[in-house]
Amino acid sequence: MTTLAVFEKARAEGRAALVGYLPAGYPTADGAIDALKAMIDAGVDVVEVGLPYSDPLMDGPVIQAAVEAALRQGINTRDVLRTVEAVASTGAPVLVMSYWNPIDRYGVDAFTRDLAAAGGAGAITPDLIPDEAGEWLPAARRHDLDTVFLVAPSSTDERVAFTADACRGFVYAASTMGVTGTREQVGDAAAGLVERTRRVTDLPVAVGLGVSNAAQAAQVAGFADGVIVGSAFVRPLLEADDAAAGARAVAAVAADLAQGVRQR
Amino acid sequence: MCVSDNPSATLPSDAPGRFGPYGGRYVPEALVAALDELDREYQAAVADPAFSTELDGLLKSYTGRPTPVTEAARFGAEAAAGARVLLKREDLNHTGSHKINNVLGQALLTKRIGKKRVIAETGAGQHGVATATAAALMGLECVIYMGEEDTRRQALNVARMELLGATVVPVSTGSRTLKDAINEALRDWVTNVDTTNYVFGTVAGPHPFPTLVRDLQRIIGVEARQQVLELTGKLPNAVAACVGGGSNAIGIFHAFIDDADVALYGFEAGGDGVETGRHAATISAGTPGVLHGARSYLLQDEYGQTIESHSISAGLDYPGVGPEHSWLRDSGRAHYRSVTDAEAMEAFRLLCRTEGIIPAIESAHALAGARHLGAELGPDAVILVNLSGRGDKDVDTAARWFGLLEGDAP
Numbered sequence: 001m002t003t004l005a006v007f008e009k010a011r012a013e014g015r016a017a018l019v020g021y022l023p024a025g026y027p028t029a030d031g032a033i034d035a036l037k038a039m040i041d042a043g044v045d046v047v048e049v050g051l052p053y054s055d056p057l058m059d060g061p062v063i064q065a066a067v068e069a070a071l072r073q074g075i076n077t078r079d080v081l082r083t084v085e086a087v088a089s090t091g092a093p094v095l096v097m098s099y100w101n102p103i104d105r106y107g108v109d110a111f112t113r114d115l116a117a118a119g120g121a122g123a124i125t126p127d128l129i130p131d132e133a134g135e136w137l138p139a140a141r142r143h144d145l146d147t148v149f150l151v152a153p154s155s156t157d158e159r160v161a162f163t164a165d166a167c168r169g170f171v172y173a174a175s176t177m178g179v180t181g182t183r184e185q186v187g188d189a190a191a192g193l194v195e196r197t198r199r200v201t202d203l204p205v206a207v208g209l210g211v212s213n214a215a216q217a218a219q220v221a222g223f224a225d226g227v228i229v230g231s232a233f234v235r236p237l238l239e240a241d242d243a244a245a246g247a248r249a250v251a252a253v254a255a256d257l258a259q260g261v262r263q264r
Numbered sequence: 265m266c267v268s269d270n271p272s273a274t275l276p277s278d279a280p281g282r283f284g285p286y287g288g289r290y291v292p293e294a295l296v297a298a299l300d301e302l303d304r305e306y307q308a309a310v311a312d313p314a315f316s317t318e319l320d321g322l323l324k325s326y327t328g329r330p331t332p333v334t335e336a337a338r339f340g341a342e343a344a345a346g347a348r349v350l351l352k353r354e355d356l357n358h359t360g361s362h363k364i365n366n367v368l369g370q371a372l373l374t375k376r377i378g379k380k381r382v383i384a385e386t387g388a389g390q391h392g393v394a395t396a397t398a399a400a401l402m403g404l405e406c407v408i409y410m411g412e413e414d415t416r417r418q419a420l421n422v423a424r425m426e427l428l429g430a431t432v433v434p435v436s437t438g439s440r441t442l443k444d445a446i447n448e449a450l451r452d453w454v455t456n457v458d459t460t461n462y463v464f465g466t467v468a469g470p471h472p473f474p475t476l477v478r479d480l481q482r483i484i485g486v487e488a489r490q491q492v493l494e495l496t497g498k499l500p501n502a503v504a505a506c507v508g509g510g511s512n513a514i515g516i517f518h519a520f521i522d523d524a525d526v527a528l529y530g531f532e533a534g535g536d537g538v539e540t541g542r543h544a545a546t547i548s549a550g551t552p553g554v555l556h557g558a559r560s561y562l563l564q565d566e567y568g569q570t571i572e573s574h575s576i577s578a579g580l581d582y583p584g585v586g587p588e589h590s591w592l593r594d595s596g597r598a599h600y601r602s603v604t605d606a607e608a609m610e611a612f613r614l615l616c617r618t619e620g621i622i623p624a625i626e627s628a629h630a631l632a633g634a635r636h637l638g639a640e641l642g643p644d645a646v647i648l649v650n651l652s653g654r655g656d657k658d659v660d661t662a663a664r665w666f667g668l669l670e671g672d673a674p
Contacts, residue, residue, distance in 0.1 A: 054438065054570040055555065057450045058292050064437060076567045100290050101554040105568025127290050127557075152294035154457060159296060177294055178455040 003093040003121045003146050003169035006045050007204035007225055016221035016261040018043060019206055020254060021097060021230035022237070023050035024083040025075030026066040031243035033086045035250045039233065040092045042251040043258025046226070047087060048124060051080045051098035058099075058126045060181030062231040065238055077106050081118045088119030095146060095169070096123045100132075108135045112143040122146025122169050130166035137166060148172050151197055153189035160193075164201035170226060171197050175209045181231045183210035191223045217260025227261050229253075281471025284594060286587035289470040290554045295450075298457045303472040305377050310479075315372065322368050326401070327358045329365075329483065333491040333648075338618035339631075343611070344638030344647065350500065351621070351651040352488045352516060361624065361653030362484060362512045363394035367463055369480040371398035374461040381405040381460040385449045387414055387442035387508065388579030388626065389421025390653055391465030396430035398463075406430040409449040411441035414578045421657050439572040442508075442582045446556050466509025467586030470557030474586050481515030488648060489519045496646055502527040502637050505650040506629040507600065508544065508580035510589045512652035517598060527599065530589060531633035533575035534602030544573035545602035546585040547593050560587040576605040576661065579626040579653075607632040609665050612655065624653030625661065 001009070010017035020039045024032050036047050052067035052075050059067070080096065088094045096115060103111045103123070115123065122145040128136060130149055140147045146169030151160050154177060164171050173194055176187030190207050197205045206226025211217055213232070220227045233250050240246030280303075281287045289299065309315040323329040331353045340349035354362040367384075374382055382404050386392030392408040399406035408425050412434040415422050425432050438444035446469075453462045464473040467481070485503075492500050503520055505513035507530035520526045535543035543549065550561040553568060563571040563583035575581040592598035603611075608625060611632035615623050623631060627650070634649045641647070655662065663669050 053568075055443065055447050057447045057556075058454070060451075068437070071569065101564070101570075102568035104554055105564060105566070127292055127554075129289065129291065129293055129296060132288055132290055150293045152292070152296075154294055154297040156297065159293070163293060174292075174294060177457060179451045 001091065001093065003046055003095065004204070006093055007170055010045060011225060016224060017045040017204070017206065017226040018217070018257055018261045019046045019048060019226050019228040020044035020233055021048040021050060021228065022233055022250070023052050023063065023067045023070055024080040025052055025070030025073060026237060027243050027246060028073065029075060029079050029083060031246065033083055034243060035237060035247045036087045037090055038247040038251040039254045040090050042254035044254050046093045046095065048095050048097040049080060049083050049087065051077065051096055051102050053099040053102055056099065058179055060179040060231060062234050062238065063180050066234050077102055081114050084115065084120045085118040093121035094119065095121050095148060098123055098125060100125060100128045108139045112139040112145055116143035116145055120145065122148060124148040124172060126150055130163055133166060150174050151193060153177055153187065153193050157196060160196050161200040164197055164203060167203055170204040170206050171201060172228065173197055173205050173207045173224065175207050175211070178209060180209060182212035182235070186210050186216050186220055190220065194224045214256045214260030214263070217257045218263040221261045221263070227257065229257055281475060283588045283591035286559050286590040287471060287474055288559050289557060290559070291470045291557045292454055294454050295457065298453070299470055299472065301377060302373065302461070305373055306472060306476050309373060309376060319369055319372055323365065323483070327364050327368065328356060330487045331356050333488060333495060335495070336619050339615055340638065342618055343614040344635045346643035347638030347641060347645045347647050349634055349638070350492060350495065350646065350648045352484060352648060354484060354512065354650060354652045355621070355623065355627070355654035359394045359397050360656060361390040361394070362481060362515060363391045363465060364397065365483055365515070366465065366477050366480040366511060367391070367394040367398045370461070370463045371402050371404065374404060374463070375402060377461060379459055379461045381456065382463045383407045383409065383449050383452050383460055384463045384465060385409050385442060385445040386465065387445070387581060388577065389414070389418040389425065389657060390579060392430070392432070393421055393424050393428070395463050396425040396428035399430060400428045407452065408432045409435055409445040409452070411439070411445045412436045413440040414442065417578050417661065418657055441578070443570065443584070466511040467514045467588060468509045468556055468558055468560065468584055474558065474588055477511050478514045478518060478588060481511050482518045484512065484515035484650065485517060485519030488516060492646070492648055498646070499523055499526050500646040500648040501641055502529055502645065503648045504529045504531060504630045504634045504637060506580060506626045506652060507532050507547070507585060507589060508582045508626065509584065510586040512650050514586060514588055516650040517592070521597060528592070528597065529633055529637060530598055530600045531629045532600060532602045533577055533580035533629060534604040535574040537604050538602050542574040543602060544575040544581050544583065546583060547589060547600040548602045552590065555584040558587045560590045561585055576608065577625040577629065579624070580629065601633060603629045603632040609662070611635060612662060613666065621651070622655035623651055624655050625658045627652045
């Protein structure tokens with residue numbers, strides 16, 4: 001099923017879609033695959049596979065710690081694509097979440113080709129704005145890949161429209177000004193940003209940054225088409241004694257959040 | 265800003281913030297509004313005579329500009345094969361380096377925008393000290409991000425920043441140096457952009473920083489070109505500067521770019537030697553890619569992961585470089601070479617002994633480069649060197665290098 005179709009199915013069920021993030025390669029390449037599959041089994045609709053990068057300037061300490069560990073073990077872009085392939089076999093849409101330089105270095109054509117060949121649905125690019133996506137967009141379209149860009153509370157209406165226009169799959173609305181990490185409260189700005197985004201696009205709008213539990217997921221599901229969760233999945237992996245325990249903990253978080261997105 | 269309804273639209277080739285294929289804005293969307301605001305406010309300031317009057321006044325009465333050009337006759341004779349070496353004395357600026365030129369301009373911009381808090385990254389601490397100084401002068405809250413490794417190497421500068429009222433945040437992620445300090449400062453900026461201006465220290469980063477910082481540093485070359493003409497009756501044969509991010513180098517190069525007979529040389533930190541892999545010679549040994557918001561040369565592996573740089577000089581210990589330097593390199597207008605730690609420290613020692621000037625170790629890389637240029641160009645050559653900073657902050661490092669501390673082997 002395409003990313004868009006998954007969102008539409010969730011909408012038809014009267015709920016928000018649940019989007020879960022984990023970086024490839026943590027705790028190991030196989031451990032990450034197991035955790036991602038466990039996440040899907042427990043109710044995550046769409047997964048984001050993080051491509052570990054040396055300079056993750058949009059990420060807070062939790063995700064930084066996991067990607068640094070993955071890089072120390074030598075995880076590379078090819079391993080990330082193998083992870084995508086393994087997880088895509090479940091049938092769930094799998095998007096790569098990557099900073100721009102690893103894709104640029106791999107080669108935009110080669111990356112889109114290999115991501116499509118691995119069964120990937122597309123990519124989320126947190127430090128690529130559509131203004132700089134002149135090479136990325138046509139390559140992604142050629143390989144039928146989703147291109148997910150971010151809108152932020154600080155985005156002007158003009159930029160929300162411009163960014164949404166370059167998106168395929170869904171639009172990623174950053175709930176708050178800041179980096180990834182769990183927060184006590186989801187930012188007040190999120191609902192307004194979703195509303196401004198909906199005014200200019202028919203694409204689903206999913207909200208990320210700071211959502212960590214069922215209550216927050218339910219709150220966001222009240223105004224958005226999707227709920228994106230990252231650090232709240234990574235933290236139990238960091239704290240787990242071994243990979244199997246980590247996957248179980250991830251599944252528990254996923255089950256809790258899956259309840260949340262159904263409680264709006 | 266190129267905003268188009270067509271998602272496959274590409275930036276026009278004359279896009280602001282582009283230097284050939286380099287530069288641009290590879291940043292989270294959350295920062296775009298602030299970068300646009302900074303760009304707009306800067307354009308407005310440039311058009312406002314009151315802004316340049318205020319900045320010029322500060323540069324004169326507070327910083328001490330114009331800085332002199334000093335003829336380094338003994339250094340030229342004894343260390344540079346008899347070439348005529350002229351030093352642009354940015355070390356004599358208030359706070360001890362060229363960094364103050366940029367910071368005063370950006371602090372005035374911060375006030376124009378109406379923000380009350382500034383953040384900055386620093387490597388050697390020069391930019392952090394300059395930012396803390398400007399913040400104290402203008403009553404702004406100031407937070408400086410500095411790699412943990414650098415806070416150790418440059419402990420005196422940490423104390424200086426704190427004396428000036430700044431908060432210094434040691435950054436313990438990644439390589440714990442300048443690159444990671446920039447990551448952390450960018451994280452702060454994304455979070456606090458409503459109240460905070462990022463006073464970026466070099467000609468790297470997303471548009472408008474490479475242009476903004478260059479324009480604020482351009483005064484170095486504008487002054488020096490006139491001073492060299494007055495002193496020698498002609499333009500120099502070569503201009504030499506050290507290159508980390510590249511702000512002092514762009515600052516002195518820029519006024520000479522249309523002078524085709526003036527050769528421009530940037531000297532990067534060669535660390536233990538480029539062949540050892542332990543260096544910070546980004547242009548000499550790197551490849552084009554994206555780091556910290558701009559396309560430029562950088563030190564990266566085959567998967568686009570940034571490679572940690574190494575240099576005795578904290579201010580040059582950076583795996584990226586400003587995009588305009590990448591373009592000057594590709595276009596052939598400027599030449600980039602590397603200088604090892606050992607060569608830089610030998611030039612450091614020679615300048616101390618021949619001229620009574622203790623240079624910053626960063627600037628000693630330019631001096632080491634000038635020694636090579638002297639040998640190549642011969643005794644008739646005039647070589648202008650940007651002495652970008654003074655070495656007070658480096659006395660501890662130098663004393664260890666030369667074995668001058670108690671307990672060190674001689």
